[in-house]
Amino acid sequence: MLLIHCPCCDETLPEMEFAYAGEAHVARPADPSAVSDAEWEAFLFIRTNVKGPHFERWRHIHGCGRFFNAVRDTVSDRFLTTYPAGAPRPDLTTLMGDDA
Amino acid sequence: MKDMSIDTIAASRAATVTALSPVARFSLRGRGDAVAALSAALGVELLARVGARAQAGARDVLCLGPDEWMIHAPEGDAAAIINACAGVAAPHALVEVSDRELSYAITGPQAAELLTLGCPRDPDSIAVGEGRRTVFDGATVILWRDGRDAFRMDVWRSFAPHVTHLLATGCRELALG
Numbered sequence: 001m002l003l004i005h006c007p008c009c010d011e012t013l014p015e016m017e018f019a020y021a022g023e024a025h026v027a028r029p030a031d032p033s034a035v036s037d038a039e040w041e042a043f044l045f046i047r048t049n050v051k052g053p054h055f056e057r058w059r060h061i062h063g064c065g066r067f068f069n070a071v072r073d074t075v076s077d078r079f080l081t082t083y084p085a086g087a088p089r090p091d092l093t094t095l096m097g098d099d100a
Numbered sequence: 101m102k103d104m105s106i107d108t109i110a111a112s113r114a115a116t117v118t119a120l121s122p123v124a125r126f127s128l129r130g131r132g133d134a135v136a137a138l139s140a141a142l143g144v145e146l147l148a149r150v151g152a153r154a155q156a157g158a159r160d161v162l163c164l165g166p167d168e169w170m171i172h173a174p175e176g177d178a179a180a181i182i183n184a185c186a187g188v189a190a191p192h193a194l195v196e197v198s199d200r201e202l203s204y205a206i207t208g209p210q211a212a213e214l215l216t217l218g219c220p221r222d223p224d225s226i227a228v229g230e231g232r233r234t235v236f237d238g239a240t241v242i243l244w245r246d247g248r249d250a251f252r253m254d255v256w257r258s259f260a261p262h263v264t265h266l267l268a269t270g271c272r273e274l275a276l277g
Contacts, residue, residue, distance in 0.1 A: 001220070008166055009150045014220035017235055062235035064150050064165035 004058060005082045008066040021057035023047050024069040025089060053080060053092055071095060109264045114274030115208035117267045120252065124178035125201060126171040128161075128185070130192030135167075138192055141184040142171075151230045153244070162231040162244065170242060170254075201242075202260045206251040206267065210274045215243070215251065217270040218263070223251070239263055 002015040029035045029043060048054070054074045059067045071080040071090060080095040109117040128146075130138055139146045144156040146169055153162045159181070160172045173181060178196065185194040206214060215223040218237035223245075226232050231244040239259035244252040255263050 011225070016220040062240050063233055065168065065233075066165060 002077060002079070004070065004079060006060045006063060006066070007068050007082050007084050008064045009060065013060075013063065017060060017062040019059045019061045021059050021067060024055040024057045024085075051075060053096065055089060057085070058082070109204065110268035110271040112271040112275030113208075114210040115206060115214045115271050117214075117264065117271060118205045118207075119264075120203040120205055122175060122198065123203065124171075124173045124175045124181070124196070125198045125254070126173075126178075126181060127195045127197050128169040128171055128192065129167055130190065131167040132190070134188065134190035134192040137188045137190050138185060141188050142181065143184075144171075151226065151232050153229060153231055160244075162242065164233050164242070200256060201254040202257050204253045204255070204264065204267070206253060207247075207249055209249055211249045211251055214267060214270045214274060215253075218266055219243075236263055237266055 003012050004015055004018050005012045006018075026043065026047075029039065032040070035043070051074060053071050056070055056072060057067055058070050059065070067085045068082055069085055069087070070082040071092075072078070073080060081090055083090060107119045109119060111117070128138065130146075135146050135148075142156070142159065142161070144159050144161045145154045146161060147154050147163050148166070150163055150165060153160060155161070158174050158177065162170045162172075164170055171181065175198070178198065182194065182196070185192065208214075212223040215236070219234055221232075221234055223243065226243060226245045228245050228248055231242060233240065233242050235241065236253070236255070239255055239262065241263070242254040244254075246252060253263070
């Protein structure tokens with residue numbers, strides 16, 4: 001079982017309290033009617049699908065109820081960090097340390 | 101076997117599960133300026149830390165999230181709470197959820213161990229006098245810890261038969277060990 005740190009509760013809790021919510025930092029276009037079909041397709045469907053550190057959203061659904069962002073290594077399943085929704089992407093080289 | 105009153109769900113030397121009398125329950129949401137105004141109106145400080153509880157008289161307020169609180173009060177106090185919050189001008193949401201949930205008391209020397217049957221988090225990580233919303237075998241529940249060996253569990257009523265059945269099984273199993 002994964003242990004996830006909720007930045008809102010400031011507790012590290014079992015994965016079963018959380019729900020996965022897809023890739024993070026996918027911004028909805030401010031004016032949807034102005035974007036092309038290709039751009040809209042990219043917003044809706046195209047994801048990075050990285051092998052390695054992945055920016056993703058989680059929700060502490062059986063707890064504070066908040067959405068937050070996490071960086072998880074998709075190879076090792078290790079959580080590098082979690083941070084509040086709306087905060088900028090953390091710097092990967094700092095997070096990865098010697099592994100970068 | 102202890103005397104089984106109609107409100108006792110299960111009782112063993114490990115733990116006792118009892119159905120509690122109905123109380124008035126409110127879900128309160130608000131942020132920013134509303135928090136201080138609501139605290140003043142209710143006469144209870146709305147604490148900001150998730151899991152913290154504050155009491156004033158018979159009103160018991162648990163912080164569930166950064167802008168969310170659960171209020172328990174005697175049923176006769178419900179109208180007063182609604183009126184108090186109605187006078188707050190700042191945007192907020194007070195929703196009566198009295199009939200949504202049922203409460204059970206879980207007491208006894210192995211009360212915390214009984215909860216581990218369904219709770220992935222360690223019940224002992226909830227300090228005495230605090231509370232948390234968490235999950236019990238798939239059902240979202242609110243745990244209030246009133247003492248080292250005394251918990252209260254709020255569960256949505258449609259999940260109650262499943263949850264109480266599991267707790268009753270656990271009471272029997274722990275007493276065997």
